[in-house]
Amino acid sequence: MPGWVEQGYAEYAKRMPPETRIKLVEISAGKRSKNSDIKRLTQQEGEKMLAAIPKGTKVVALDVLGQACSTEELAQELKSWQASGQDIAILIGGPEGLAEDCLKMAQQKISLSQLTLPHPLVRVVLAEQLYRASTILKGHPYHK
Numbered sequence: 001m002p003g004w005v006e007q008g009y010a011e012y013a014k015r016m017p018p019e020t021r022i023k024l025v026e027i028s029a030g031k032r033s034k035n036s037d038i039k040r041l042t043q044q045e046g047e048k049m050l051a052a053i054p055k056g057t058k059v060v061a062l063d064v065l066g067q068a069c070s071t072e073e074l075a076q077e078l079k080s081w082q083a084s085g086q087d088i089a090i091l092i093g094g095p096e097g098l099a100e101d102c103l104k105m106a107q108q109k110i111s112l113s114q115l116t117l118p119h120p121l122v123r124v125v126l127a128e129q130l131y132r133a134s135t136i137l138k139g140h141p142y143h144k
Contacts, residue, residue, distance in 0.1 A: 005120040012127035019082065020134045022127060025052050029094045038096055046099020049091055057087045059106045061098055062122065066109030075133035077110070092122050 013022050027048045032041065053059060058081070069077065081088045091102050103109065112125060135142040 001120050005124060008124035009127050012124070012131045015131050017134055017138070020078065020130070022130060024123065027052065032095070042094065042096050042099050043101070045094050046102045049099070049102055050105060053089045053105075054087065057089045058084065058108070059102075060088055060090045060108045060110060061103050061106035062090060062092050062112060062126070063098065063103060063106075063109045064111055064114065064116070066111040068111045068114070071129060071132055072136060074110075074129055075136040078130065078133045079137055090126065092119060092126065094119055 009024060013024070016022050027045055029041075029045060032038070091098055091106065093099075093102070112122065112129070117125065132142060
């Protein structure tokens with residue numbers, strides 16, 4: 001990832017309160033060429049993602065067809081996730097999106113935007129939105 005992606009993600013990850021820590025688990029994308037079998041590569045990436053999820057973890061997929069939510073609604077989701085006591089795995093797809101198996105495994109699908117965002121940017125946007133949601137729950141003025 002470019003340095004700005006790592007710096008952006010790291011900035012918001014370090015701001016998260018202890019009860020809402022976020023941890024990035026990066027699954028390397030398969031090597032792509034103009035003759036690559038994209039469906040197979042996406043499936044392999046999905047298998048690696050699913051294998052990295054600990055048992056008992058709630059799976060949330062980022063999907064353009066998922067439920068759109070405002071930052072305030074995301075804050076309420078975050079509150080619900082915290083109350084459940086479960087770890088949450090939020091899956092971000094690669095360049096071609098998430099594998100079908102990842103979408104099937106997800107108990108919840110959310111959409112960050114109707115816009116198509118490059119997957120490196122999504123991790124920064126998601127980290128910032130989770131931080132923003134946590135500040136809403138604490139009544140911190142960052143959201144304003």
